[in-house]
Ligand SMILES: Nc1ncnc2c1ncn2[C@@H]1O[C@H](COP(=O)(O)OP(=O)(O)OP(=O)(O)O)[C@@H](O)[C@H]1O
């Protein structure tokens with residue numbers, strides 16, 4: 001397990017956490033606006049290597065918005081505007097001259113709704129590597145097999161790789177999407193409520209998978225499901241909207257701490273189900 | 277960690293030493309250029325019409341050009357007065373609109389409000405079929421079927437008249453009038469209707485006092501589009517309007533609308549000669565006329581769209 | 588609403604509905620009538636010779652093969668020029684631009700381009716392609732002219748088809764470090780292709796029936812032999828119909844109806860094809 005710093009809670013404003021180890025991803029006083037609307041307010045947090053960080057909070061508090069800041073998916077929204085510093089391996093990823101395509105290759109993303117491409121399972125997994133220039137059939141076969149094994153899907157689909165990615169079950173589709181991300185060898189995987197469209201058994205499968213993957217990947221997961229955060233994550237960030245409807249970081253720390261001994265009254269209320 | 281190769285080098289490249297992706301940059305430039313194409317072509321058309329049409333308006337003062345009633349392109353000196361053509365265009369457009377609007381809007385109301393869905397769905401392809409009829413075919417039908425009938429019924433010397441052309445044009449503008457009006461009616465929110473029914477209105481009263489007024493701007497856009505179509509239509513009027521050069525007094529006269537004047541004159545016009553330029557000047561007037569009508573229609577449609585969505 | 592005589596209110600309603608139903612009938616009956624009439628009259632002239640022979644006796648006998656071929660070439664030429672640029676413009680409008688004054692201007696231009704009378708495109712083609720580029724009265728000049736006219740349609744249908752591709756697909760691709768253009772090329776365009784194809788087929792069908800522009804840029808009534816080069820003068824079905832029905836006295840009726848039937852069959856065939864593609868695509 002990684003070294004994790006103690007939580008310092010700034011009651012006046014936001015929690016501000018500095019893990020002792022080097023941070024893979026770092027945010028410093030980040031604000032995000034959609035037009036006039038202030039969606040993410042003054043958030044600072046560090047995410048260390050080879051860990052699972054869960055982002056929890058009530059609906060609409062800005063979890064997805066926060067997550068999408070790490071691979072600049074918010075660039076796709078015309079009205080989005082960002083202030084503050086977001087770093088990946090010490091590089092400011094919003095500075096001019098950043099190769100966003102390269103960034104997203106290293107910081108991949110899995111979405112809430114499984115979104116396999118309307119093509120075969122094989123082509124789904126190969127899609128990234130092919131676009132990145134791998135043409136050799138043997139190499140592609142290897143990538144497909146390894147990614148599907150890593151995504152714990154190989155045994156279920158190895159006999160039907162040429163079937164459509166849309167023909168398999170929702171849970172399998174989501175693992176296919178994870179395999180699709182793994183195939184381009186990212187370093188960080190962002191997951192936005194990856195299990196919310198799945199049944200409990202499929203959910204457990206994905207959670208197991210995340211634990212396995214956390215040995216070699218840095219994973220950030222947004223979830224609505226408190227038990228899930230408690231089960232899989234090392235660190236937990238709790239977000240909530242303030243009076244101005246902007247999402248802010250209430251508390252950030254080791255998952256065990258947050259769930260057993262929250263520092264903030266609001267966190268406690270949320271975790272014990274008193275609101276949210 | 278990964279047994280398979282990272283050798284294509286990209287994976288470990290720095291975020292900052294971005295490879296320039298030249299291919300992608302060039303493609304984006306090409307795409308941008310093509311994005312501008314609609315503007316370029318539209319301006320190109322305008323430019324050509326101005327450039328080839330203005331000399332005619334220098335030769336013949338514009339008021340004489342617009343209001344002159346004589347078109348003698350080959351006399352010496354030639355005379356270019358397009359009032360007969362303009363009036364002809366107006367006549368056929370008026371006849372077409374007077375016929376097509378009540379029928380088209382009536383049909384749209386029937387399809388959107390009264391007919392069962394199945395009937396409406398069955399009628400739709402037939403209306404679409406009509407919109408696919410080439411105008412030369414409509415001209416042909418007008419020539420061989422309608423004009424003899426008009427001639428006999430009205431006891432005229434010829435069946436090739438403004439009325440004949442107007443009737444064919446009405447048929448050709450029906451599809452657009454029906455479909456745009458129908459869409460406008462279907463966009464009226466169900467609660468409007470429910471509220472009126474709640475007040476004890478009959479179905480017809482709901483339609484007439486609630487639905488039609490709410491959809492009015494969409495319906496008027498449909499009418500404008502129909503008018504635009506009638507003004508710009510060429511083959512039908514060329515074939516059945518009669519082609520007479522005299523100033524038409526009544527719709528039952530043979531006449532030559534502006535589009536037909538261009539189509540029938542351009543083959544004989546000496547390239548770069550006075551008639552050539554005069555025909556381009558007619559084209560310019562047509563262009564501006566239809567531009568005006570279409571702009572209004574687009575405006576009205578835009579407003580109609582916003583009415584039930586943004587509010 | 589006052590409770591006036593209920594009976595008279597319902598009477599009004601009945602009368603109104605009858606009137607509306609009659610207007611609907613007035614829309615569809617002529618269409619069906621024309622089709623039936625055309626088949627009844629043109630059917631007899633549809634024979635192998637008519638479709639595969641060249642005209643004889645100044646068009647009063649023989650077949651119409653050169654006109655059919657000319658129209659086919661025109662359709663292909665039109666789409667060859669109008670489709671690629673239409674797709675790229677559609678890509679620009681849906682993927683590369685945001686709602687701003689320029690986009691509004693472009694959309695305005697497209698709407699107005701669609702409304703420009705076809706004869707005006709003919710003048711444009713005459714001045715630019717026939718005379719300006721010195722292509723002469725040729726298949727090529729006519730194709731380019733019709734392509735300029737078809738542009739509004741290919742752009743609009745491409746744009747709509749591309750916009751309809753769910754954004755989840757784009758996100759899924761971008762999120763694994765695939766570039767924007769590659770995402771468009773490998774995800775968006777394949778997904779949009781049925782819609783784009785529908786528009787292309789409709790544009791071709793319209794080009795097949797277009798007459799006024801090709802009168803101006805030089806369709807010919809009779810040409811010796813079949814067109815072989817894009818610089819040849821050409822015959823075309825709609826122009827042929829125009830000439831045989833309006834300009835040649837003593838033209839046998841079955842020739843006129845035959846030409847009309849072949850033309851309308853071609854146009855409607857392509858319209859139907861577009862409909863089928865659209866339905867197939869929706870089912871997916
Ligand atoms: N594209 C956008 N444009 C404008 N506002 C947006 C946009 N996306 C999100 N928002 C707003 O920003 C706020 C945060 O949204 P976000 O999707 O990040 O919340 P979330 O915590 O992920 O919610 P959920 O749990 O429901 O997914 C919400 O109020 C939302 O309405």
Ligand SMILES: [Mg+2]
Pocket residue numbers: 063064065192
């Ligand atoms: Mg969310």
